[in-house]
Amino acid sequence: MKINNNIIKNSILLGLTIFTSISCERNLTDDAVLSTYSKNPEVFIDTFSPNLGYGAFGGSKYSAFSVDTQVKYLGSASMRIDVPEVGDANGTYAGGVYIDQIGRNLTDYDALTFWIKSSHGATINELGFGNDFGLNKYNVTLKNVSVSTNWQKITIPIPDASKLIKEKGMFWYSEGPEDGHGYTFWIDEVKYERLGTIAHPMPSILDGVDTTQQTFIGSNITLTGLTETFNLVSGENKTVSVAPSYYTFKSSNTNVATVSELGAVSIVGSGTAVISATLGGITATGSLTLNSLGVFTPAPTPTPNAANVISIFSNHYTNVPVDTYNGYWGGSTTQGQDDIHINGDDIIKYTQLNYVGIQFSQPTINASLMTYFHIDIQVQNTTGLRNSIHVKLADFGANGVYGGGDDSEYELALNSANLASQNWVSFDVPLSNFTGLINRKHLAQVVLVSASGITDVLVDNIFLHN
Secondary structure (H helix, E strand, O other), rough: OOOOOOHHHHOOOOOEEOOOOOOOOOOOOOHHOOOOEEOOOOEOEEEEEEEEEEEOOOOOHHEEEEEEEOOOOOOOOOEEEEOOOOOOOOOOEEEEEEEEEEEEEEOOOEEEEEEEEOOOEEEEEEEOOOOOOOOOOOEEEEEHHHHEOOOOEEEEOOOHHHHHHHOOEEEEEOOOOOOOOEEEEEEEEEEEEOOOOOOOEEOHHHHHHHEEEEEEEOOOEEOOOOOOEEEOOOOEEEEEEHHHEEEEEEOOOOOOOOEOOOEEEEOOEEEEEEEEEOOOEEEOOOEEEEEEEEEEOOOOOOOOOOEEEEEEEOOOOOOOOOOOOOOOOOOOOEOOEEEEEOOOOEEEEOOOOOOEEEEEOOOOEEEOOEEEEEEEEEEOOOOOOOOEEEEEEEEEEOOOOOOOOOOOEEEEEEEEEEHHHOEEEEEEEHHHHHOOOOOOOEEEEEEEEOOOOOOEEEEEEEEOOO
């Protein structure tokens, strides 16, 4: 089992050990003061550099980090990370940040470098810099780093060093058990360098894809897939994930959409706008074309009392845990899931619909006391008959496992000429109509199946009630 710990970058600080404690605050608006921030490139060379502290990520094993005087690349000591076993009561993974309490001026450097080895071959989830247990404005992440029992040098390029005038996040790491077991890795000679050999920076947004999206006034979209690829002297292309504050974002029409320094896009008017970006003066590949249809009309407000509802997706009730709103099952062409966020309302948007499954199996739902299934649907495409869509409910049986031999399911057609109107249509269907659904004590799936030419839909308020 490989544990992915991407979410820990914003986790709470469990503890902070200060190696040298100095408190100092300066006004960054005073140009004369900028030069006073240390340009010391060293993070760990036999020992930690002055003012450096260590903080563990929330949920990690705090004691995973130590200083090892027996195993080292050079000198007298290295950083030792003991990744815990699966089930360790003291933490499910190893992860933490090395923070300079004052901040450093790193504008003279183009990379963070260090040497690394492990007790056996492994792939470390994430290594990087720029995580400061604050805004992490200039965070950079190198993912899936292969390590072995031999020392090797790792280079993490700096996307735009001119931003790092007062950087506190000197280094961070996150790694979980490999194949269910813990192991040890060592890091040594951690420092910032000006290599002068890092070439051909290629920034991207949205993973370099030109994307078009239909949206509405009041919708908020966060740009994703922010990366930059560099060519190293070895000939290797190195790609890192980059925090949005390194980029300069632009909207082609601010009357339609605005975009913040943090890559947050706000839809403010009707029409079309293209969101693009540059990094260090280089145009990023990828763009987002937004077609705003104007004011969004939400689905009707549900009326059943919350005490009589089991909600799968609705902002009006407390939802049960959902595994996925789109399992991307084999043969499914459907794109999208919980995609639209408008004025505090969350909407599911599905495109290229043939069939799509919403699964809630951990735990399953006991719907034996429920009598109705409710869903609100708005068809977006304008071709086809658009008068029918199918919904299937599936129960996984007492063993709670799909295909365990005690499953039951039934697919029902939801028919309405109003589906073609591009307005919300509410369906409140007696569960007794799902005649093949023999058991409702372990309900685990709602499946939507396209019919009569329906390919693009908005979905809201999926719940059971009595």
